[in-house]
Amino acid sequence: MFKNSFSVLLIEDSNADFRLIQEFLGESESPAFNLTRSDNFSSGLNSISEKRPDVVLLDLSLPDCNGLEALTAIKSRFPQIPVIICSGAEDKEITVNALQIGAQDYVYKGKFDSYSLSRSLIFAYERNRLAIELEKKNIFEQENEERYRLFFQYNPHPAFLFEHDTLEIIEVNQAVIEKYGYQERDLIGKKILEIFHKQDFEKVTTEIDSYHFGVNRVRRIIHKKKNGSELIADSTIYKFRFRNQILDLAVITDVTEMVRNRESILASLAEKDTLIQEIHHRVKNNMQIMVSLLNLQADNAMTRELTSKELYGLLKDTESRVFSMSLVHNELYKSRDLSHVDFSSYLNMLLQNLWNLYGVGRNITQTISAQGLILNMDTAIPLGLIACELVTNALKHAFAEKSKGKIRIDVAQESSRITVTIEDDGKGLPAGYLGKNHDTLGLQLVQILTKQIEGELKIEILNPGTKFQIQFPERE
Template sequence: MNETDMSGITRNADEFASFDAEPKMILTIDDEAVIRDSIEAYLEDCGYGVLQAENGRRGLEVFRSESPDLVLVDLRMPEIDGLDVLASVTRESPLTPVIVVSGTGVLHDAIEALRLGAWDFVTKPIQDMDVLHRAVGKALERAQQLHRRVRYREELERDVERRTHELLEANHRLNEQMRERERAEARLVESLREKEVLLKEIHHRVKNNLQIISSLLYLQSQHIRDEDALAIFTESRSRVKSMALVHEKLYQSQDLARIDYREYLENFVGYLMQTYHASTRTIALNLEVDDVYLPVDCAIPTSLIINELVTNALKYAWGNAASGTLSVGLVSNGSKVELWVRDDGQGLPKDFDWEQSETLGMQLVVNLVQQLRGDMNVSCDGGTSFTIRFGC
């Protein structure tokens, strides 16, 4: 069981509370009654509750009905052998420790058991029961740590999701306020011809407000030592930066209705490369951008999409590789705009379904593509490629 790989493991609060409760319940599966009885007697003297099963089939029935905290299993049993039991338990409950207690002397069996997820291997006959006691105690302690880590991660993800939602809501309110103020100012500038000055001030203030949010996230991240939490703050900060830079470019532009997206993209992708330390590796950047001007209502969701896809590539595409190539493009094709983000990294997992992904970043991308009334294509031929087409 890889202690750091807990993706896809979810448990509710009652299950965590149940695991922390005493005493722990242990299921021993062995076709020899004498061995089962001796293990039960010893473990009960150590303060554990013990369940017995005489074969693999019965063992799985007891496991599914009683949900023990730890499983001891022999490899050689009738009906269903120990390796099949181990595979089923690990698949159905990855955080339940399984210790193989077997008399087999075949090295291949021990290796296969560990490959299938066994937490430890104790050889029969057990000359010293303290060996079993130590293995059980160590496995239960490790399982408890994993349960707590999963619980902490889930609580952290919920908190980050809530905070990110608040940021998006705040941005929505800011945009709504901006549009209302633009309408009010338009009525004034009909006679005063001050429309440009007033709109520039709006973008300047929105940019400043978003910059304040970004600075607060940065200051808070300086006090965080947990790498997962720090990564979440960095991701949130880059999302805010993507929106702030749109307003900064509009503030600097002569045309206050549209943004020069070529200049924006060059600046923003460079910022992401610096933020995620691409300079520590040889990551070649290929930018192919037409002279495209996007209205603010298209520029902000487009920028958030680019942030999520480029960030994901810089973090995960190349693993520990020292070099790679990242390509970002945005071209105008008649009434449509085509955006792509491609890398030559290790690609997505074969079973990855971006339409059903539960990650916050991919959910944001899917929702923003829908907001743009666009369509997205994902391919994994020689890396990963996201291509999005929309009209603005």
């Protein structure tokens, strides 16, 4: 009868490996695994004697005993308790020696998951249990065949048994049915070539002809499931004689997810590298824009004599412009794709900084309606500078003689065009302002930046206040 729970003793000195195995076994709901641990061989022997676990998981690198010596001692004192070797070293000789001494299985750290580890434990227990029953009956041939069947059927990896000469499949285990989607009757009597693509038949046949007796490592190749999907597999082939036949046992390791994850990671790294290079070039360009702004400010200052207060004001204006550009990069680095900016978040941060920079009180309120507006960097930087200039101008001039007021920024998207409206309810522009040419640095900068994003600038005098509207095409 199938057990609902298993007691497992892990003899392992590594805390990290213990936690990993504990996590894997904790994921199994049926059967449940009750895991205990000893961190050295001596305490492990005592635990086996006291608790009589169903299965022992034994690390080969223990501080107080060599792994194979530990295995020998356990099998000598407790021959009826199954032992699975759990090691980080892939050593064929040690593996063979461990199995000859009496280990039920040999699993490699880092190469198993929750499913394969639990199946290995079940297999070890069931194989050992049936072996004891068969031993009691003293039926040598039946015992050997049953051992093989348990090894074959309970193997967590897909396994195919086929004739070496005809390539006809004799038997498949349950893992094949689960992994490939076939029924047993679909494969028995068919050639092993059924699980490969036709263009690979000749290559596979040639490879099978080259097998030697014993263990053969086969290179990675793509298998075909019943539904046509692909499975990337590593195979281990055992060629042997049985009842005057030459048979091949193919044990399959599915590495599809591992390979595709690796490809995905490499592709992602390549994309990130390209984006970072692009950002590097844009940062250089933005630094040049900053230099140009400082030159414009310097030229503007040279045309007239400035008081200390006026000079301080110019420096604060320059500070706000530099901050508006650096804020774009701050939002960019928070973005997942490193190429687009959440402009609503950007505007909130920008206005918060301008309120602090110019010492604006709570009497001047702000309203931003730009949810969902995602802009690429080439658009976000000039549009951010435009917003900075217009809001700064309103804070400095529109509310100079007014105790209360508000600034509103609205964004609308329609027919592949974006409209950004920035308006205030301040004292408004002087009469006749719209009919004149203006050479102020702020307005020049707004006009230049509007052209840079292929937009149109409209200015409307309200009663009270002023409205600036920038309309430009949406770009990827």
